[in-house]
Each structure stands twice: as C-alpha cells, then as structure tokens.
Amino acid sequence: MTETATAGSDTAEQRHGAEIVLDSVTKHYPGQRDPAVEEFSITIPAGEIVVFVGPSGCGKTTTMRMINRLIEPTSGTITIDGRDVSGINADRLRRSVGYSIQQAGLFPHLTVARNIATVPGLLGWDRKRISARVDEMLELVGLEPGTFRRRYPRQLSGGQQQRVGVARALAADPPVLLMDEPFGAVDPITRGLLQDELLRLQADLHKTIVFVTHDFNEAVKLGDRIAVLGDRSRILQYDTPAAILADPADDTVAGFVGADAALKQLTLTRVxxxxxxxxxxxxxxxxxxxxxxxxxxxxxxxxxxxxxxxxxxxxxxxxxxxxxxxxxxxxxxxxxxxxxxxxxxxxxxxxxxxxxxxxxxxxxxxxxxxxxxxxxLVTHLSVMRDEHSSDTTDSADDAASDPDAPSPDRPTSGEAKP
Ligand SMILES: Nc1ncnc2c1ncn2[C@@H]1O[C@H](COP(=O)(O)OP(=O)(O)OP(=O)(O)O)[C@@H](O)[C@H]1O
The missing domain is CATH 3.10.580.10 (CBS-domain)
Incomplete structure (x- = not known):
C-alpha cells in the first residue's frame, strides 16, 4: 500500500488488492492469563478472499482487527504491500482499509449517503466527487440512489443495511477490505444473495478481502482460501476450499467441515x-x-x-x-x-x-x-480426493510401478447410458 493509495486518488495500485503478511503476531489482553492470539503467521495473497473460520472465542476478530490497528498487537509484525502497519498513522491506515461488520455498523443519525461518504469526506474529496461516488457505490451494491440516498439506516431492511455497509467500506476504493461476520445478522436467503453480490463485486474489484465467519458453508462459498483456526488463532489448516474438503488436516478440521463434505465439494465445480x-x-x-x-x-x-x-x-x-x-x-x-x-x-x-x-x-x-x-458425480469426487490427498504422489508412484493396479478413475466422457 502506498501513501497515494491511502490518500484515495485513482492510481492503478489502489484498484487492486495488496498482500497482507502477519508474522508471529501475538495479542495478550491485559489481565488475561492466556493470549487471545499466539504467534500467528499467515500470508494473504493480493486480490484474494481469505476466510478465517473457527469456533467462537478462538481469536478471529482480534486477529483481523490487528490488521487495521483497531487492536494493537503485543508482538509480531503486520505488513500490507510490504509496509509495516505499525509505522503508518492509525487513522490514515483505517481510511485505507475498508471495514464492514455484523449489522453493518452504520451511523444511525446519518443518511445512507452520508454514511457512504464518511471516508471520502475524511480524505478531503470535493463534494461533487463524493456525491458521484455515493451514487456509484449504491448502484454497485444494487440499491437505487434516488430511493436510498436520503434514507436513514432504521428505514432499511437488514439486507439493505448490509449492502450500505459494504458500499461504505468500498467507497474510498481501499485495496484491502476486512469483513467481520458481515452477513451474520440476516436471514439465510438474503445472506445467500449478499454472498453472491460480494463474489460479483470481487470479480471486478480484485480486493484483498479478509472475511471472518463461524459458518463453514459461507467460507467454502466465498473463500479463495480458508484458514481454519483453533484456540488462540492457531492455524489448523490453510488451503483452498477444495483441498480442505477433500483432505481435512485433522479430526478437528474434519468436524468443522462436517459429514456432508462431499456435497459441499459439489458446490465448487461447475457443470x-x-x-x-x-x-x-x-x-x-x-x-x-x-x-x-x-x-x-x-x-x-x-x-x-x-x-x-x-x-x-x-x-x-x-x-x-x-x-x-x-x-x-x-x-x-x-x-x-x-x-x-x-x-x-x-x-x-x-x-x-x-x-x-x-x-x-x-x-x-x-x-x-x-x-x-x-x-x-461419484467419479468427480473421487478424482478430487485423489488430487488433494496428502499421499497422492505415493499412490501415483505405486500405480505406475504396478502393472496390475487399476487405472485411476477419471470423469466419464462420451456416453452415459440412461
Ligand atoms: N478487550 C478484550 N479484553 C480481554 N479479552 C478479550 C477482549 N476481546 C476479546 N477477548 C478475548 O479474546 C479471545 C478471542 O476473542 P475474539 O473476539 O477475537 O474471538 P472470535 O473468534 O472473534 O470470537 P467470536 O466468533 O465469538 O466473535 C476470547 O477469549 C475473548 O474473550
């Protein structure tokens, strides 16, 4: 991330995500016996959605909030695009990192337009540019500006509030977006729609998005990668959804994945x-x-x-x-x-x-x-399991050296016999 990006001008680098690296990050809250996050290291690639998923209290929010310094780490370093965030003024940093939380966190006394305009206003954009940006953001998240600009948050449904929350987080075109259970408070159907919209937006925007959720299905749907976290944000597995579903690292991850891993895998592949x-x-x-x-x-x-x-x-x-x-x-x-x-x-x-x-x-x-x-479908799942199995190489070698070994299943081609 550059100063230029922080200042919110339309540079090329501003429109793309930035790599985030956390290196041995620990957070020990004062008065607590154990750290909430201990020696947490991860690289979040630029332009990807990485989902932190794990049980309540495992440290997901604490970890995420250290990225924009809403919480200061006790030790360790965090860099965004190679810059150590501890060296960036905290207010300036927060303006360059979009942040969206459960129940949208909108200012209740401000209109939708003024909520979305918050960060551009702080960045000193002129009124005309802000106004145009508010309309652009509302359209981006599927809300008609003429209808919604002047409304207050209480005059919106839960799903509309979440959309405004996402619009506000994106308004200054930050390279990084932090989303803490942003769709946690809406009904399952609206939730699915908001997830679809986020994926549609991301296909154009290529932000680096860190997304926190309890919901493994949500993680599978949204994540380019998923970090499954245990106590104190210990990383149990960090991989693509397909790899985690096909080959959970241990019983805890398998428990999180659930008994219907195969069905979830089927959601990952298109016909x-x-x-x-x-x-x-x-x-x-x-x-x-x-x-x-x-x-x-x-x-x-x-x-x-x-x-x-x-x-x-x-x-x-x-x-x-x-x-x-x-x-x-x-x-x-x-x-x-x-x-x-x-x-x-x-x-x-x-x-x-x-x-x-x-x-x-x-x-x-x-x-x-x-x-x-x-x-x-059965063949596809078996191929996925083979591809992601930790002993793929061994079994491939075995098969190669054993002429009687059955050939590996592959998706059927040609004729199905109905
Ligand atoms: N300000 C604080 N002071 C002391 N302890 C805290 C503070 N904030 C969080 N904790 C503790 O740190 C641990 C991690 O909390 P955190 O909110 O990061 O977990 P989480 O995984 O996001 O949980 P949830 O999914 O329930 O939101 C918890 O044990 C929590 O009680």
Missing amino acids: ADVDLGQCPTAIESDTPDALRAVLAEREWKWGLILDAQRRPLRWVSADHLAHAATLREAGQPVAGTVALRASLQEALETLLADSTAHAVVTGRRGEYAGLIAIDT
Whole structure:
C-alpha cells in the first residue's frame, strides 16, 4: 500500500488488492492469563478472499482487527504491500482499509449517503466527487440512489443495511477490505444473495478481502482460501476450499467441515467443467423410426426428444415408441434441466428429481448440451480426493510401478447410458 493509495486518488495500485503478511503476531489482553492470539503467521495473497473460520472465542476478530490497528498487537509484525502497519498513522491506515461488520455498523443519525461518504469526506474529496461516488457505490451494491440516498439506516431492511455497509467500506476504493461476520445478522436467503453480490463485486474489484465467519458453508462459498483456526488463532489448516474438503488436516478440521463434505465439494465445480454424457436424441418433428432403431441397436434405455431449437422436451423409452406414430406426444416430460454454469450440487438436485436419474444439461439458449449421471458425480469426487490427498504422489508412484493396479478413475466422457 502506498501513501497515494491511502490518500484515495485513482492510481492503478489502489484498484487492486495488496498482500497482507502477519508474522508471529501475538495479542495478550491485559489481565488475561492466556493470549487471545499466539504467534500467528499467515500470508494473504493480493486480490484474494481469505476466510478465517473457527469456533467462537478462538481469536478471529482480534486477529483481523490487528490488521487495521483497531487492536494493537503485543508482538509480531503486520505488513500490507510490504509496509509495516505499525509505522503508518492509525487513522490514515483505517481510511485505507475498508471495514464492514455484523449489522453493518452504520451511523444511525446519518443518511445512507452520508454514511457512504464518511471516508471520502475524511480524505478531503470535493463534494461533487463524493456525491458521484455515493451514487456509484449504491448502484454497485444494487440499491437505487434516488430511493436510498436520503434514507436513514432504521428505514432499511437488514439486507439493505448490509449492502450500505459494504458500499461504505468500498467507497474510498481501499485495496484491502476486512469483513467481520458481515452477513451474520440476516436471514439465510438474503445472506445467500449478499454472498453472491460480494463474489460479483470481487470479480471486478480484485480486493484483498479478509472475511471472518463461524459458518463453514459461507467460507467454502466465498473463500479463495480458508484458514481454519483453533484456540488462540492457531492455524489448523490453510488451503483452498477444495483441498480442505477433500483432505481435512485433522479430526478437528474434519468436524468443522462436517459429514456432508462431499456435497459441499459439489458446490465448487461447475457443470461445464466435467465431461458430459450423451444419449440418442431426436427432434419432435422427426419420425419415431430412427430413434426406435438407435435405442434397440445400441441398447439405450432412454432417448431425448428436443424441440426445433434443440431444447429438451421429453424422455422416451423403447416401450413409449413401440406404438407411437409420431414423437410429438410420446414419452414423459423432462423434470428439470441444469445450466452449464450451474454447480454439480445443482446437477445432483436435478438428477434426483428426474425419473431417469439424469440431469439434462442445457447451454445458453436452453439447448441440449449433454447429461450428468450419478456416476459422473461419484467419479468427480473421487478424482478430487485423489488430487488433494496428502499421499497422492505415493499412490501415483505405486500405480505406475504396478502393472496390475487399476487405472485411476477419471470423469466419464462420451456416453452415459440412461
Ligand atoms: N478487550 C478484550 N479484553 C480481554 N479479552 C478479550 C477482549 N476481546 C476479546 N477477548 C478475548 O479474546 C479471545 C478471542 O476473542 P475474539 O473476539 O477475537 O474471538 P472470535 O473468534 O472473534 O470470537 P467470536 O466468533 O465469538 O466473535 C476470547 O477469549 C475473548 O474473550
């Protein structure tokens, strides 16, 4: 972080995240027997979202607040973009590090506009620039400026307050954003929407975001990396969500991950990233003969009837076709489809609702793109486990030297046989 960035001008470096390094940081609160944080070391890469997750009281908030010196460490060093924060004036530092907390922490006596304008005002921006920035920030977080500028926090829903909190934290375009359970006080649906918005914002902004939560699902959804913390902020595991889900470092982390690790893993992969299966298809204006022949000849149980734009309509079996004169009425409706951009967990939900136990995948215009079968998901999970397993190298070596060893599973390609 540079002085220029601190002063809030539009430099290139200001618009990108900054690396944060904590080195042997300890916090011992006066009068306490044990330190709240002990010898904590971590490197938070520029432009990534790193989530601190751990049980209540383990020291997450204390650790995070030392980054912007809301809490002063007892020992150790913290640098942002190579600069030791202890050498930066604390007020100046806080203006260059966005901070968003549970229940938004808005000033109740100030309008939404003045709340968002707080840091730009402190940085001495002129009125016109601040006003334009307030509108830009409100639009960024999905609130219409004409409606929301003049409201007070009490006139907003919890989710709207959180959005304003995020807008305020981003207003001076800080390279670093600290978020302490920012979505903890809203209902699960709003929470999901706010998480989606944060990911959408981050895709454009590339801030360095340190995010504290109790909720491992939230950590998996938001984190480029997750630091699972134990007592005194001891790092139990620091890795990507995929690696932690596939190979928890110990029983404590496994307990945190939960019994449904596999389901959580499925949220991390998009349908477009696995090989899709295929089945015979026909356009509904075709005669049944060709499809009937393919099903019989290649022993497919099901074929798929598409409309003229190749959008999936119905599943048909050989029985359905036995006496059908046309494809227009034959078969049973496809229960639901899943888009290429959807997650494998959504694909699982779709296939569980489908009578043929397949998820029909569609492209951007709803056209048929392929199928996902349960085998595709099982194989994918097994590949993920192999990739992240701590003894991957050993088993790969073993397999290479043993000609009878089974070949490792890979995602199915080509044909699924519905
Ligand atoms: N000002 C303080 N004085 C003394 N002890 C404190 C102070 N603030 C926090 N602590 C103690 O330090 C430890 C870590 O607290 P901290 O708030 O950092 O944990 P946390 O992981 O963020 O907890 P939670 O998830 O419940 O917010 C706790 O045992 C807490 O009681």
